[in-house]
Amino acid sequence: MSLEIFKNKVLPVKNKLYRFALGFIKNEDEAKDIVQEVFIKIWDKKEDLLAIENIEAWCMRVTRNLSLDKLKSKHKKYTDSLNEEFDKSDDKNQTPYRSTEISDTMSMINLFIESLPDKQRQIIKLRDIEGYSYKEISEMVGVDMNQVKVNLFRARKAIKENLLNINAYGLR
Amino acid sequence: MDLDRIEHLLAKYWECETSLEEEDELKEFFTHQPVPGHLKSVASLFQYYEAEGEKDELGAEFDELILDELENKKSGKGKVIKWVNDALKVAAVLLILATAGYFMQKEYQDKKENLEPYVTGTFEDPEKAFEETKKALMLISKNMNVGKKQVEKVGVLHEAQKKVKETETL
Numbered sequence: 447m448s449l450e451i452f453k454n455k456v457l458p459v460k461n462k463l464y465r466f467a468l469g470f471i472k473n474e475d476e477a478k479d480i481v482q483e484v485f486i487k488i489w490d491k492k493e494d495l496l497a498i499e500n501i502e503a504w505c506m507r508v509t510r511n512l513s514l515d516k517l518k519s520k521h522k523k524y525t526d527s528l529n530e531e532f533d534k535s536d537d538k539n540q541t542p543y544r545s546t547e548i549s550d551t552m553s554m555i556n557l558f559i560e561s562l563p564d565k566q567r568q569i570i571k572l573r574d575i576e577g578y579s580y581k582e583i584s585e586m587v588g589v590d591m592n593q594v595k596v597n598l599f600r601a602r603k604a605i606k607e608n609l610l611n612i613n614a615y616g617l618r
Numbered sequence: 619m620d621l622d623r624i625e626h627l628l629a630k631y632w633e634c635e636t637s638l639e640e641e642d643e644l645k646e647f648f649t650h651q652p653v654p655g656h657l658k659s660v661a662s663l664f665q666y667y668e669a670e671g672e673k674d675e676l677g678a679e680f681d682e683l684i685l686d687e688l689e690n691k692k693s694g695k696g697k698v699i700k701w702v703n704d705a706l707k708v709a710a711v712l713l714i715l716a717t718a719g720y721f722m723q724k725e726y727q728d729k730k731e732n733l734e735p736y737v738t739g740t741f742e743d744p745e746k747a748f749e750e751t752k753k754a755l756m757l758i759s760k761n762m763n764v765g766k767k768q769v770e771k772v773g774v775l776h777e778a779q780k781k782v783k784e785t786e787t788l
Contacts, residue, residue: 453681486691551658
């Protein structure tokens with residue numbers, strides 16, 4: 447794989463990888479480091495990569511593995527991660543940038559999706575934001591297709607109910 | 619696009635029966651068409667999905683960072699620099715050890731040379747041997763003199779005792 451192909455085919459996936467990693471790690475700098483690591487790994491394996499049919503899905507899998515590794519090593523120093531977690535939940539939804547950028551309803555939707563159980567949140571994001579097929583998602587998350595569908599169904603159902611609530615309170 | 623189809627797709631969407639293409643159709647509709655009141659909040663949902671997916675959090679700066687790094691790797695520059703760095707570190711440690719070893723060896727040798735004649739009892743140079751013997755004899759005589767002084771004191775005591783005894787017998 448040449449640098450040109452890498453630039454045009456692999457690098458544009460960066461934001462998807464970043465969001466995926468952020469879902470695990472919840473720390474923007476560390477998620478960025480992970481994406482960087484993923485790209486370097488891909489470049490090191492560029493000869494094998496020609497044989498892989500879905501490079502994007504493969505990159506997502508590498509991102510997941512690295513994120514989980516990082517989480518595991520982070521759990522050992524749990525006092526640190528506890529503090530960071532508190533910081534995150536605060537500024538994630540309340541930065542002026544975010545609240546002005548998206549409408550009230552959208553920020554409520556964001557809050558609600560972030561509060562879903564891990565698996566549901568991960569899967570609905572991969573499907574509805576990133577637009578992956580069930581098969582791709584099952585490979586990326588490491589669960590079977592049935593589980594993907596069940597979790598997606600639950601997440602969408604919860605969101606639907608939440609939207610009905612928003613309507614009921616007259617927020618439009 | 620007619621609203622009936624959208625309502626139909628939406629119902630399928632909630633049941634997770636839509637294909638990716640149909641979901642794209644929904645996204646497209648809700649982000650680009652005027653939406654009737656009762657669908658406003660659903661529209662927000664799809665607008666949210668669209669906006670999240672379009673976000674460019676890492677930006678062009680990140681691209682440059684990665685490409686720079688890969689360029690370094692490609693030319694092998696990074697690797698060579700790393701190798702040289704490692705080699706230099708090893709060399710520095712070896713240099714320190716060698717210098718320390720040299721000085722320790724030297725110190726040990728000096729000490730050994732200075733002490734050797736005393737330990738084995740032989741001097742090569744007769745002059746030096748004479749000097750050393752003189753020094754040794756002087757040391758002995760000095761100590762003997764110290765001892766003699768003490769003995770003299772005892773002698774005085776002895777004299778005194780003798781005198782006391784003589785006066786007693788008188």
